Every structure is written in C-alpha cells, then in structure tokens.
Amino acid sequence: MDFEQLVKRAQKYDDEAFYELISLHKMSLYKIAYSYFRNEHDATEAVQEVTFRAYKEIKKVRQPQFFTTWITRIMINYCSREYSRKKKTSLQEVDKGVEDSESATLTKIDLEQHIALLDPQLQVVVKLKYFHDLTIGQIADILKCPEGTVKTRLYKSLKLLKVSLAKEWLS
Incomplete structure (x- = not known):
C-alpha cells in the first residue's frame, strides 16, 4: 500500500x-x-x-x-x-553549566548550550539543518516560509554562534 x-x-x-x-x-x-x-x-x-x-x-x-x-x-x-x-529553568542550568566548565575545548554540549541561547526561530533552523540533515527546501516546507527566509535565519544563527563561541574561546 x-x-x-x-x-x-x-x-x-x-x-x-x-x-x-x-x-x-x-x-x-x-x-x-x-x-x-x-x-x-x-x-x-x-x-x-x-x-x-x-x-x-x-x-x-x-x-x-x-x-x-x-x-x-x-x-x-x-x-x-x-x-x-x-526556558527560564533551562537558561539557569545553561549558565551554571558554562560557569562550571573547566576546559576551553569546545564540546558538543558547549555548542548545544550556545544554540539554546539563540532565538527559538533560529534554533529550529539550526537543529533541522545540522541535527536532522534536512535541506533548505524541506525546512522551508516545514516552517511554511520562503527558502530565502530559512537561508537568512541560518546565516544569522551561524553568525551569532560564531561570535558567541569566539567570546567563550577568548575568555
């Protein structure tokens, strides 16, 4: 069938x-x-x-x-x-986890914590693209928005993550 x-x-x-x-x-x-x-x-x-x-x-x-x-x-x-x-509880846990970090080495958990700090619309795009290997077109269908919007959100997310991770790396 x-x-x-x-x-x-x-x-x-x-x-x-x-x-x-x-x-x-x-x-x-x-x-x-x-x-x-x-x-x-x-x-x-x-x-x-x-x-x-x-x-x-x-x-x-x-x-x-x-x-x-x-x-x-x-x-x-x-x-x-x-x-x-x-979210409020989660952010408190993320803050505690970041403070307790002893190593400057970026781990998957660190990356996930940084993603959790993004705007929910940006989080969805990053998770669907990189955790679930969906294409821009599939993400656009799921979110019911134009592919250009998905690309913009993805670009903005990656830019924010880069800045956030760079700050952590330098501190």
Whole structure:
C-alpha cells in the first residue's frame, strides 16, 4: 500500500493505518523532540502528545503527500511552546553549566548550550539543518516560509554562534 492511501485510510480513523504512519515517523519525531529537550523522558512525552494531537486532527491534512511535513510541524510547535515554558529553568542550568566548565575545548554540549541561547526561530533552523540533515527546501516546507527566509535565519544563527563561541574561546 502506498503512503498516500495509508494517510487517506488514517483520515477515516483506521487505527491500523494511523499506527503504521506513526511507526514510520516516530524515530524522526523523537529526534526532533530530543534535540529540544535533551532528555529521554521529555522527548518521549512529546512524541506521545504529538501522536495524540495528530490523531485528533488528521482530517486537517489536505494533501496526503504532505503528512510528514504536517506532523513534523506539529512536533516543532509543541516543542517550541514547551521549550518557552521551561526556558527560564533551562537558561539557569545553561549558565551554571558554562560557569562550571573547566576546559576551553569546545564540546558538543558547549555548542548545544550556545544554540539554546539563540532565538527559538533560529534554533529550529539550526537543529533541522545540522541535527536532522534536512535541506533548505524541506525546512522551508516545514516552517511554511520562503527558502530565502530559512537561508537568512541560518546565516544569522551561524553568525551569532560564531561570535558567541569566539567570546567563550577568548575568555
């Protein structure tokens, strides 16, 4: 059975078809959630919540070939809202982590901490591009914005990260 037929069956509340769709997407959804929350519990909770929301709203998918984009967008929106809600606590932890750093060597954790300090719109673009290996076009589809906007956000993000990392390296 092809993907579009599977989506159409799921839109008729065929539970098996919906389960199959979620099974196809759960790992990529988990990776997106994990890139935001950096812990298994919150990432798993996000996948569960997004699965529930997708099940409730599956009729809203107008073109079955865009199901992947649609459910990815739901995940990004959910993660962005939850991230904003937890931002104050997260920033305190990041500040503490930076203060406790004994080495000037840049690690993946250091980079993730710097990314966490970016504006949420910029974070999404960096995470989708570099953590999930999506193309500019795919990111534009997910974010429902022009490719030029994605390129601008990516350029701005990289420029800010370069400045931020340079300051840390020099201090």
